[in-house]
Amino acid sequence: MDFDEDAARWIEAVYQTPDVTAQRNAVLNSLQLVPGETALDIGVGPGLLARDMAAIVGKTGACHGIDLSAPMIAMTQNRCVDMDWARFEVADATALPFDDATIDAATSTQVYEYVEDMPLALKELFRVLKPGGRAVILDTDYDSLVLHTEHPERMARVMTAWDDHFVHRSLPQFLAPMLRDAGFTIRQRDAIPMFNPEFHRNTFSFGIIKGIADFAIGRNGISEDEANAWYAEQKALGAEGRYFFSINRYLFLVTKP
Numbered sequence: 001m002d003f004d005e006d007a008a009r010w011i012e013a014v015y016q017t018p019d020v021t022a023q024r025n026a027v028l029n030s031l032q033l034v035p036g037e038t039a040l041d042i043g044v045g046p047g048l049l050a051r052d053m054a055a056i057v058g059k060t061g062a063c064h065g066i067d068l069s070a071p072m073i074a075m076t077q078n079r080c081v082d083m084d085w086a087r088f089e090v091a092d093a094t095a096l097p098f099d100d101a102t103i104d105a106a107t108s109t110q111v112y113e114y115v116e117d118m119p120l121a122l123k124e125l126f127r128v129l130k131p132g133g134r135a136v137i138l139d140t141d142y143d144s145l146v147l148h149t150e151h152p153e154r155m156a157r158v159m160t161a162w163d164d165h166f167v168h169r170s171l172p173q174f175l176a177p178m179l180r181d182a183g184f185t186i187r188q189r190d191a192i193p194m195f196n197p198e199f200h201r202n203t204f205s206f207g208i209i210k211g212i213a214d215f216a217i218g219r220n221g222i223s224e225d226e227a228n229a230w231y232a233e234q235k236a237l238g239a240e241g242r243y244f245f246s247i248n249r250y251l252f253l254v255t256k257p
């Protein structure tokens, strides 16, 4: 997926819904940052989590963030312009621009599912953490998606098209052994459901459904008319009180021994 300016604005809107705000609060609750710590957010995206992290560590600490996308970094720098202890730069999760053992606590939420070389990304995360340092990793498992339809064949083809937007469609199922191989100790695992039984503007799925429809056009044989029909069905189900969307994100809290 190309995380350009349009994608940055779309993700910023979806990630300000109460569903994703609750997810960020769960991440922060697990990470237990304290003032004065050095924090790192890998793949900051629109910078909503990074800003929360910077606010907690405060000016006696430091908050770093990286992202492959220049528009995402620009959005995050703008969001944190009043925090001179928060620094953001374009970089890859597989080549972190930080010295060994310099970070107290790190996050990477909804990022590793886009990273091809996960062993290298986890090796980098391990390298930059201080001994005793901790990290929260959160990703979606698309095998957990339940989205009601009366056109299952079209639904299957649209979702196969959507699979193109990430590298790993079910990373959480495979993450625990990867984390152990990288040297981490797993401290906590939680499912974070995104459950929307209504098709309402201020929900996670309202924005995601539109993003899936737009992304599917021209992929896996999906025409614009077909993508629009797929979207229209979800909207109609919503109007009729028959909409049902549920998907799980999974949170892993790990420490470096």
Ligand SMILES: C[S@@+](CC[C@H](N)C(=O)[O-])C[C@H]1O[C@@H](n2cnc3c(N)ncnc32)[C@H](O)[C@@H]1O
Binding pocket: 003, 011, 015, 042, 043, 044, 045, 046, 047, 048, 049, 066, 067, 068, 069, 072, 091, 092, 093, 094, 108, 109, 110, 111, 114, 115
């Ligand atoms: C869905 S957004 C999540 C943003 C943010 N972590 C959050 O949860 O709000 C995914 C982000 O991962 C970034 N990303 C993808 N692959 C990356 C990589 N290899 N290194 C750094 N960032 C990456 C994208 O540019 C995008 O900003």
